Amino acid sequence: MSDMTAAQDSPHPPQRLGLLLAWHGSITETRMKKALSTAGLTPRHAMTLMHLEDGPIGQRALAERLEVDPSVLVGILNDLEGEGLAVRRRDPADRRRHNVAITEAGSSALAKTNAALDEVELSLFSAFSQQDQDALRTLLGRIDSNAEHFECGE
Amino acid sequence: MSDMTAAQDSPHPPQRLGLLLAWHGSITETRMKKALSTAGLTPRHAMTLMHLEDGPIGQRALAERLEVDPSVLVGILNDLEGEGLAVRRRDPADRRRHNVAITEAGSSALAKTNAALDEVELSLFSAFSQQDQDALRTLLGRIDSNAEHFECGE
């Protein structure tokens, strides 16, 4: 179960606006994941490749951007490197550092996944006019501005 | 990492509308979870109590509503029963069945969690007028109607 947002296929969306948002977010995420796996990548691998598109980067910094532990990134990169989608190169300036770069094969794999994501979004928001999309984006953005209030917690 | 929606605290929301939706949904879910845990319950236990409010129910049916495996529900109910928030009673009509019911302590625990959820939603959507809330609800509902197209997948 996806915890608070269970029952994705059930016809019973939650009533609370917050849970409703989490629910639709979870459904969307699931759909996007499926699209990626169809394109041959896990979400993690895809997100990693996306970040690599900005240019070579050390594993530490990459792990921070992806919000994964460096030890987790090792496994992701092993996979990507094994499939020839990314490469690790020792940084001559600091031989401790591995600079990670996307390969041509990686770029073309990424292009495929982007196409798959486009398709999903097109379908998810097919009932949306451009105005609707903008409206949703704006509303979501207003939630975000509130996010700051909650850093502490437990 | 929450997979596709990593970096919740980072100031870098994704650009794609689909990923943006998943991202905000994930943030919201995280906040709601925190509120629940502050109220002393895990999301699972809280959701279970919420379903129990509709009246006693067999574990099979309850597991279906929660979209968890019956074997998982066993653990949840063991916890809830241990804390006196729910009880299992053999159904005299069919002695295989356990009818699960919420206790008074469970109801009051649930009331606390609902108050906590109210507070989070109030904060998350504090910049929202009633119209905005309705607009968001409507937009989200339009996504849902599209969901059917995607049952197959992989």
Next chain:
DNA sequence: TATTGTTATACTCTATAACTATA
């Protein structure tokens, strides 16, 4: 034989800390 609840097992994820090699 089918069904309800339970237990057991294996598999994935995640979080933590120890380890190496460089600095």
Next chain:
DNA sequence: TATAGTTATAGAGTATAACAATA
């Protein structure tokens, strides 16, 4: 000593199947 990357280990969560009691 501190840092970059790696490895190892333990914990939570999930999925699956086997199981006992009852129908």
